[in-house]
Amino acid sequence: MSTSVFSAEKRLFTPAALSDRAIPLIFAFPNEYSVGITSLGYQVVWAMLAQRADIDVSRLFTDVSEPLPAQAELMGFSLSWELDYVNVLNLLESQQIPLRTADRTDEQPLVFGGGPVLTANPEPFAAFFDVILLGDGETLLDDFLDAYQQVRGKPRTAQLKALAQVPGVYIPALYSVSYQATDGPIAAISPIDSDVPASVQKQTYRGNVLSASTVVTEKAAWENIFMVEVVRSCPEMCRFCLASYLTLPFRAASMEASLIPAIEKGLQATRRLGLLGASITQHPEFEALLDYLNQPQYDDVRVSMSSVRTNTVNQKLTETLVKHGARSITIAIESGSQRVRDIVNKKLETDQIFAAAQQAKAGGLKALKLYGMAGVPGETQDDLAQTADLLIELNKQTPGLRLTLGCSTFVPKSHTPFQWYGVDRQAEKRLKFLQKQLRPCGIDFRPESYSWSAIQALISRGDRRLADLLELTRGYGDTLGSYRRAFKTLKGKLPPLDFYVYEQWPTDRVLPWEHLAGPLPKATLVKHLADAQQSMAA
Numbered sequence: 001m002s003t004s005v006f007s008a009e010k011r012l013f014t015p016a017a018l019s020d021r022a023i024p025l026i027f028a029f030p031n032e033y034s035v036g037i038t039s040l041g042y043q044v045v046w047a048m049l050a051q052r053a054d055i056d057v058s059r060l061f062t063d064v065s066e067p068l069p070a071q072a073e074l075m076g077f078s079l080s081w082e083l084d085y086v087n088v089l090n091l092l093e094s095q096q097i098p099l100r101t102a103d104r105t106d107e108q109p110l111v112f113g114g115g116p117v118l119t120a121n122p123e124p125f126a127a128f129f130d131v132i133l134l135g136d137g138e139t140l141l142d143d144f145l146d147a148y149q150q151v152r153g154k155p156r157t158a159q160l161k162a163l164a165q166v167p168g169v170y171i172p173a174l175y176s177v178s179y180q181a182t183d184g185p186i187a188a189i190s191p192i193d194s195d196v197p198a199s200v201q202k203q204t205y206r207g208n209v210l211s212a213s214t215v216v217t218e219k220a221a222w223e224n225i226f227m228v229e230v231v232r233s234c235p236e237m238c239r240f241c242l243a244s245y246l247t248l249p250f251r252a253a254s255m256e257a258s259l260i261p262a263i264e265k266g267l268q269a270t271r272r273l274g275l276l277g278a279s280i281t282q283h284p285e286f287e288a289l290l291d292y293l294n295q296p297q298y299d300d301v302r303v304s305m306s307s308v309r310t311n312t313v314n315q316k317l318t319e320t321l322v323k324h325g326a327r328s329i330t331i332a333i334e335s336g337s338q339r340v341r342d343i344v345n346k347k348l349e350t351d352q353i354f355a356a357a358q359q360a361k362a363g364g365l366k367a368l369k370l371y372g373m374a375g376v377p378g379e380t381q382d383d384l385a386q387t388a389d390l391l392i393e394l395n396k397q398t399p400g401l402r403l404t405l406g407c408s409t410f411v412p413k414s415h416t417p418f419q420w421y422g423v424d425r426q427a428e429k430r431l432k433f434l435q436k437q438l439r440p441c442g443i444d445f446r447p448e449s450y451s452w453s454a455i456q457a458l459i460s461r462g463d464r465r466l467a468d469l470l471e472l473t474r475g476y477g478d479t480l481g482s483y484r485r486a487f488k489t490l491k492g493k494l495p496p497l498d499f500y501v502y503e504q505w506p507t508d509r510v511l512p513w514e515h516l517a518g519p520l521p522k523a524t525l526v527k528h529l530a531d532a533q534q535s536m537a538a
């Protein structure tokens with residue numbers, strides 16, 4: 001791909017004029033340009049870097065880059081998809097940087113990373129990163145760069161020790177992990193020196209101005225879209241949900257200080273708007289936001305939004321969507337079974353699902369997409385049958401509304417109450433069952449690859465011993481069989497795949513991320529787990 005992609009960009013910020021001795025920094029996205037530039041997180045961090053006079057930032061994607069410095073001092077990655085680790089390793093190699101932090105010298109850049117995958121559980125990637133930024137970038141990135149300025153030019157080990165003092169800055173090499181056996185659980189995680197913090201706290205931004213696109217381009221995967229973050233986190237706390245638990249507390253962007261100015265600016269550059277957030281309809285002024293978008297000057301603006309809470313689908317929402325070019329709306333129901341919804345803490349009644357479908361149809365939408373999940377802890381075959389029955393009944397009751405069920409497999413995520421559960425081996429069979437029930441009824445059933453879910457679980461609950469495996473499996477893609485073969489090759493050096501993916505872990509086990517503090521203490525997650533187990537027994 002030619003570098004002309006950069007000239008197609010409409011930038012919505014002004015880069016700073018560079019100061020003398022600005023730090024040469026490569027900011028990489030480990031995937032193609034079209035994917036990276038569609039990531040709001042990547043866009044925002046890039047603009048923050050470019051607006052610092054003391055940072056000379058160049059962007060690098062797998063298919064294209066800006067002119068890169070001969071000698072970068074820092075190389076950063078934003079990692080938002082687990083399997084992109086392959087491209088992290090490839091891009092490091094392309095810059096002649098040793099893959100492992102232990103093999104880097106003072107002449108090589110410090111490699112730092114951030115983003116959802118690394119914030120959730122950085123341990124499988126600990127060997128590859130010198131620095132990992134845990135949490136919201138708003139204050140953390142500047143804190144990290146300011147601290148780096150103070151140690152610039154010092155030996156690498158001194159730099160890393162000083163950076164470890166910055167809240168939210170995690171230096172994996174400064175922690176040692178011991179194991180009960182080479183292929184057994186973790187025994188302990190401890191800092192290697194008394195001046196290294198025993199635990200690193202994920203950082204939370206508490207301002208009321210949230211993110212918005214810093215660039216609009218026709219080359220993005222979502223062509224010419226301007227994205228605004230309406231809310232951050234979700235107050236619902238479904239027990240499997242990383243998007244809620246890892247990012248708590250729930251925060252809403254201010255209408256006056258954040259949303260309206262951002263939208264006004266963005267819509268001068270494009271007529272396509274994306275409203276982002278885990279639960280946008282729970283913004284306290286969501287109705288006012290819809291009124292704002294329904295003003296005549298925005299009649300030609302296409303609006304899309306992430307999935308919405310089922311019981312917030314109302315006439316105003318569906319009519320606004322239709323007016324702004326949408327044909328469908330997406331709701332997450334997780335299951336057709338009330339019992340399973342209780343287990344996961346999804347506060348949703350079956351009649352609310354029917355009401356949402358009626359509302360979608362009455363508002364003029366043509367399609368309803370639902371998200372479900374198979375293999376939820378405690379789920380039985382009967383629960384699955386209820387999901388199929390619910391979809392079939394919905395299809396009967398709302399003719400003309402095309403139904404799609406996107407269905408994933410439950411994957412345990414760190415910092416959630418379900419982090420101790422493994423993937424259910426029955427899930428693949430259950431996805432097939434749903435497919436058999438739904439497709440003949442004209443319901444579009446879209447299962448997520450079971451194999452991919454198992455690999456996600458592996459990375460999600462992985463520890464440092466996965467580094468060898470990840471190097472070995474580079475380029476294997478999402479076939480579970482290849483990962484199984486790699487585990488056989490490394491047998492004895494780390495636990496088997498089943499340990500990470502399928503086994504239920506006791507709550508007193510030392511977790512790979514035990515030294516990394518999320519928003520809630522472990523005791524609270526254990527309590528939420530006990531609540532779920534009560535619902536299972538009911």
Ligand code: SF4
Pocket residue numbers: 234235236237238241242243244278279309332
């Ligand atoms: S409603 Fe959705 S985003 Fe919120 S906690 Fe539940 S699954 Fe997560």
